[in-house]
Each structure stands twice: as C-alpha cells, then as structure tokens.
Amino acid sequence: MRSVAKVMAAGLIGLGAAVWTVEPAGAQSVVRRLGQDLGLVPPDKPARKAPRRPRAAPRPTVAAPASPAPQAKPETRTQAAIPGAPRPKPDETPDRPPEPAGLPAAPQAKPAQAPPQPEAGQSPAAPEGGKEPDATRPVPPPPPPPPEPIVLTDGEAQACLARLAALGVEAKPLPPIEADNGCSVPAPLEVRSVGAGIALAPPAVTVCPMAEALALWARDVAAESEAAFETRPKSLSIGTSYQCRPRNGRSGAKLSEHGIANGVDIAGIRLESGPAFDVARVADEDDGPTARFARAVRARACVHFTTVLGPGTDPSHETHLHLDLARRRNGYRICQ
Structure with missing residues (x-):
C-alpha cells in the first residue's frame, strides 16, 4: 500500500509540475484537490463567515418643493419701437395671471365713494366742532406799523x-x-x-x-x-x-x-x-x-x-x- 501511495504521489508531483509550467495558480489548486481526494492532503477548514450587520432603518423620503412655474416676462419693447401702436395710458396695468383652479377668488376692493353733495339751497355741512379748517380762511395781514411821531432835538x-x-x-x-x-x-x-x-x-x-x-x-x-x-x-x-x-x-x-x-x-x-x-x-x-x-x-x-x-x-x-x-x-x- 505504501508503494502504491508513493507511486501515486510521484505521479501527482509530475502532473503538478507539468501543469505548473502552464498555470501556476491553477496547478496548485489541482494538486491540492487530488491530494485531498486520495487522503494525502488534509481537507480545507471551512472559512468563517463574517457576522452580518443589522440593516439601518430606511430614511423617510422628503418630496422636494415644487418650483413655481416661470412667469412670462413683460415685453421690453417700448411702444415707440412699434410703428402705429397706441401709447399706454398712465393708469393702465398688466393683466393679472390666472388664478389656479380650486382656489377661491380674491375679494375685489370696493371703489371709494364720493362724499354726498348737499342738495340745492343747502350749505355744506360744517366739520366737527362747528369750525372751518384754517386752510380755507385767508390769514389777515399784520397791521401796518403806525407812523413815528415827529421828535425834534x-x-x-x-x-x-x-x-x-x-x-x-x-x-x-x-x-x-x-x-x-x-x-x-x-x-x-x-x-x-x-x-x-x-x-x-x-x-x-x-x-x-x-x-x-x-x-x-x-x-x-x-x-x-x-x-x-x-x-x-x-x-x-x-x-x-x-x-x-x-x-x-x-x-x-x-x-x-x-x-x-x-x-x-x-x-x-x-x-x-x-x-x-x-x-x-x-x-x-x-x-x-x-x-x-x-x-x-x-x-x-x-x-x-x-x-x-x-x-x-x-x-x-x-x-x-x-x-x-x-x-x-x-x-x-x-x-x-
């Protein structure tokens, strides 16, 4: 038995040498596997597996704020550059952008009402206190200085x-x-x-x-x-x-x-x-x-x-x- 083992070992060594010249890493693996199958080489110890780390809790996802829709820029061309175009009035303002759907409409400001005018034959009502404002009355000029008396030395x-x-x-x-x-x-x-x-x-x-x-x-x-x-x-x-x-x-x-x-x-x-x-x-x-x-x-x-x-x-x-x-x-x- 020992002779047979020696012969097989010598054969393995020769085979390993032949393979080594071609692929050193592969020859070492093949020789070790054959040795293990014939009982000449002890089996490999099982590798220890690294302990698994606990998975981190998933982070809550935050939705990015929606960017406002780009508003159209007013035309920079002046009326003078467009022949025949009417000039805008000083009190004209650009149209307001459309309100988004589902929102209540903004309340409209009530126009200022003019004070009631007195009827024919009636004098306008006096302000509180019964006195007219000082701005409506002309300020009387100061009295002129009197002539100086005639004084002789x-x-x-x-x-x-x-x-x-x-x-x-x-x-x-x-x-x-x-x-x-x-x-x-x-x-x-x-x-x-x-x-x-x-x-x-x-x-x-x-x-x-x-x-x-x-x-x-x-x-x-x-x-x-x-x-x-x-x-x-x-x-x-x-x-x-x-x-x-x-x-x-x-x-x-x-x-x-x-x-x-x-x-x-x-x-x-x-x-x-x-x-x-x-x-x-x-x-x-x-x-x-x-x-x-x-x-x-x-x-x-x-x-x-x-x-x-x-x-x-x-x-x-x-x-x-x-x-x-x-x-x-x-x-x-x-x-x-």
Whole structure:
C-alpha cells in the first residue's frame, strides 16, 4: 500500500509540475484537490463567515418643493419701437395671471365713494366742532406799523421856531399829546396865522415842520391868487389838522398822519376880494380862471409837502386838499 501511495504521489508531483509550467495558480489548486481526494492532503477548514450587520432603518423620503412655474416676462419693447401702436395710458396695468383652479377668488376692493353733495339751497355741512379748517380762511395781514411821531432835538426845535418867527407865523406851544391808540405829539403847536396876513380858520394844531411848510406854500398861493384874480388870499379854510384816527377813517387801516399832527386838510381859500375858492366846487370845472388857479396851487403844494391828495385821487378826498410830510424811503413823494 505504501508503494502504491508513493507511486501515486510521484505521479501527482509530475502532473503538478507539468501543469505548473502552464498555470501556476491553477496547478496548485489541482494538486491540492487530488491530494485531498486520495487522503494525502488534509481537507480545507471551512472559512468563517463574517457576522452580518443589522440593516439601518430606511430614511423617510422628503418630496422636494415644487418650483413655481416661470412667469412670462413683460415685453421690453417700448411702444415707440412699434410703428402705429397706441401709447399706454398712465393708469393702465398688466393683466393679472390666472388664478389656479380650486382656489377661491380674491375679494375685489370696493371703489371709494364720493362724499354726498348737499342738495340745492343747502350749505355744506360744517366739520366737527362747528369750525372751518384754517386752510380755507385767508390769514389777515399784520397791521401796518403806525407812523413815528415827529421828535425834534432841542437844537432842531429852536431852529424851527426861529424860522417860523422870520416868516411871521403866529404859533404857541401846547402840552404834549398822548393817546391810547398810538397817537403821539411830543411838541404840538397851535398855529393861527402863516404870515403875510394869511390866517388859518380855524387854527391848526400841528408840529413845527408842518407849520413851516404851510407858511412857505401860503406865499405861493398868494402869488397865484394875484396872477389869477388880482387879489391876495385872506385865510386858508382848515378842514382837519390833528385828529387821532386811521387813514380815511377806515377801521384797521394804518394810523393817519393826522394822528401825529403831521397833516392838514385845506377845504378852501378866502380871498380879500371876490368869491371864495372852494375846493369841492372847483373840482367840477374843466377850465377857466378858477380851475387854473386850483391846478396851480395844487402843483405848488407838491414842492413843499411829501403827500398831496385831492379831487380825483379817491372819493375820500373829493372835498379838500390833503397835505402832509409823511417820511418814506429814498424821499419818495405822492402828488395826485
């Protein structure tokens, strides 16, 4: 038996050597299998199987969010690029995309309703509180500042009184005048005559510069009277001198120059012979000696006074000549 085994082993070795030259890995497997079949080579030990790992629980699948459907882009071409196409109105808006099926329609906004209009013969309802809004009422302008009173220094006052004496003016000082509504005359004078034999009837209450201007103008009146009527003036009829009131007596108006004794109204001129010169009566005459005299003395007044108003200026001065020495910027004068 041993000899047979040796022979078989030698045969296997020779066969294995022959196969080895052709396929080394395959020869080793064949020789080992034959050896195991003949009991010359111990059988292979069974390979241990690796323990199976427990399967992980399946992850829940999350559906990806559906991407919104692409919206059509508005045309970038302008109406000007399309010949003949109408231009869109400013209030036109593009059409809304269609609502998806199954959804309730969005509520439509109600148009704003106009407030009810009052019926014919009825006034519109006043707002709450019974007061109208301030925006509907024009804001009244602030009251104009009153004219400043005529204030002279001691030297100016003495020089003015000296000039009045040289002109033959009869005047006496009065106590200062102070009123509650802005009228103020620190140094008033009562003037009875402007010299050259011309009286003031009644006497005028005025300030020294105004009395001097009256005296100078009275000499021009005398020259025009001699040229027109061959007579001299006897007196000047005074309508108003100092009077604390607004202009033209209108409430809310600026304080008149009469309120500071800086204005005098001449109603007429009395001549030594012949008819009296009445400003209101002469205003209706177009030509003639009296009308020419009236225009001449009025023009001469514009030389001595800064304001001259009379018939034709406005209804408030149809009956007299208003003369004053109002102070304005850049020496501005009003001669109407």
